[in-house]
Amino acid sequence: MTGTGVHAALAPQGVALLDVRRGLGQWRFLDPVGAQLWLDITSGTAPADAIDKLTTRWQERGADAAQVRVDLTALAADLDSAGLLLPADRPARNGALSIRFAPEADGGALHRLAGHAGLSAALLLLRCLPVRFALTAARAVTRLPGRRAEMEDAEAAFAAVRRAARWWPGRAACLEESLAAHFASALTGHRVTWVIGARFTPHGAHAWIEADGYIIGQEETDRVWPYAPALKVERSH
Template identity: 65%
Template sequence: MNARNGVYAAPSPDGIALMDIRAGRGQWRFLDPVGARLWQKITDGTPPAAAVDDLTAYWHGKGADPAQVRTDLTALADDLERADLLHHAAPAAQPDRTEVRFTTLVRVSTAQQLAGHAGLFVALLLLRLLPIRIAVAGARVVTFLPGRAALPQEAEAAFAAVRRAARFWPGRAACLEESLAAHFAAALTGHRVRWVVGARFIPQGAHAWIEAGTAIIGQDETDRVWPYVSALQVERSN
């Protein structure tokens, strides 16, 4: 991933999803495999005109109309340049995930419930009132709080505490708010989880969740994580 320019990439055989957190609540841009290949060549250092030439020749060899290919690729390159998305963004590492733990009734202590309320308050404050890049920065800050990596059941308790707290707050807490709140709540109880934002391609969509070790936490049965691909991950580096 690339935190310096605010553009993150989620690659897939179906294309690439670009997450831009530089303004507002952020924006996703989905490119099909052809567009993804153009974006990759340019961000790897090939000048846009040369990248268009190379890919036009490639698709002409596959039988495509070179004039139409050149027109389409040039328009896409210009569009990406106007959006300032032609930055290298190394894709996030894709951890081995061996288990999806769906939402269940979990016993939550008073301390965990208080942490859930506090985590949700901070997450809602950041995400509803400030640009998303501030929320990402806040998520990184709490990784420096003292604590240890959460076990899956500890991460489940943090997520359950947030879900319960959300009943008392106005408005809907979606996956972005819930997952960030759980990230904060876990940190407040001395545990660290991985906060992840990713995308899928068929159908196109974005999602946010937390992980503990190789386990994905708190998913609803109706919204299984797979085949979401990570774009942004926030966790302690050691």
């Protein structure tokens, strides 16, 4: 981890940058050309050299070199002003994961209690504080004793959070639900992976949990996948 507060989701369609240094986090999507510029500069190439290299490449393909240079120079300046020309954390992709749609499993009284506690904590953190505090708390609970969750364990935690959300005013979105399920799993002695990621066609962000080779709790109405992970919170060993 670089610790810069910038996280990157990489895909053939480009790169999505998540900046968690302020507020609830901000996303910036770059097309393949912009992504290459960002990758070159953040890998140590001087901005002017990176712009020269890409300009030459596109000139050889018939593009107007002057316009390409203007566009790339403006993009580099824009990313620099936003503080995004930094090395970013880039989580490894786990390959193809199976998707489990939102479960209705009932894990019993312990899971219901953990669901309410997890949702309370997630809502408090995400609605009252900058997202970096939620990340700190999410990383902290990975150090609680417990075993790696199996699919049924993760589904029971997610279902408990969904059930608890019916008692709360307003809507708990995927960010709140997934963080709450991460907390609820920890409270019942299980470890899941909390993931925040992005997709490119169309642009969008999503948060979910993973366990036992499965993506847990995906909505039946959202079948646009895959999302590329930008940030993962899991036990490191």
